[in-house]
Amino acid sequence: MTEPIAFVLAVIGLLATPGPTNTLLAASGATVGFRRSLPLILAEAAGYLCSILVLAAVLGPATQSWPLFDTALRVLCGTYLAYLAWRHWNAVLDGVEVQPVPFARVYVTTLLNPKALVLAFTVVPHLASGAFAAAVPYLTGLVGLIVLLAGCWITIGACLTAGAAGPSRRRWVQRVSAGVLGLFAVIISGSAFAG
Structure with a gap:
């Protein structure tokens, strides 16, 4: 996909859709707010680039x-997401105060995110053929779009708990994020054996 407009639209369409990394970003925004969640944008960008x-x-x-x-690879990703869902859910059930989403968790989740497969082999031009130098402008554009879209997901999470009294809404967001992560774990693992 060497057409820049098609590239931008494809990246936005892929990264704006809900997924494991976006779920963690929104959960962080809901838990600790926008400003304290900003370092997670770097974790997502680094995870996607490495992957x-x-x-x-x-x-x-x-x-x-x-x-x-x-x-x-799909089974590994699904297993990791199931583990994350379990951690999110048990943090709520055990009455543990919800903690900020760690940098490493966002990085590893993004590293294992199936969206990276689509980006590497379909969306970012020249990578599949091994022409890495020609892909640099597209990778730079990808990082810019990651920053923009990750900021949007953090903002969505922060808006969910804006003005919330007490930790009840934050715990609700934590439960929903655990459910979403569990759903993605089932979908990704199931896709490994489908067809």
């Missing part, structure tokens, strides 16, 4: 020589 570059340079050839690799 895309590793997928294109190393794992792309591996998936063609080992057909079960894609299945194993």
Whole structure:
């Protein structure tokens, strides 16, 4: 996809849709607010860039020589998301005060996010063919769009708890994010065995 407008629209369409990373960003915004959640934008950008570059340079050839690799990767992603859902849900049930979403959690979730597969092999031009230098302007644009869209997801989360009295609404957001993460875990793991 070498047309810049099509690239921008594809990235926005992909990254604006709800997903595991966006769920964590919104949960952080709801828990600690916009300003304290800003470092998570860097975690998302770093996670996507690392994942895309590793997928294109190393794992792309591996998936063609080992057909079960894609299945194993999806199961791994689904398992990790199930673990995150369990952690979010138990933090609420145990009465533990909701903690900020850690930088490393957003980074690892983004690193394992299936959207990176689409970005690496379909959306970001020149990567699938190994022409990394030609992909640099698109990767730069991708980072800019990640910053914009991640800020939107954090803002959405912060708006959900704006003016909330006590931790009840924050706990509700935590439960919803646990449910969404669990749903993504089932969908991703299930897609590994479908078809």
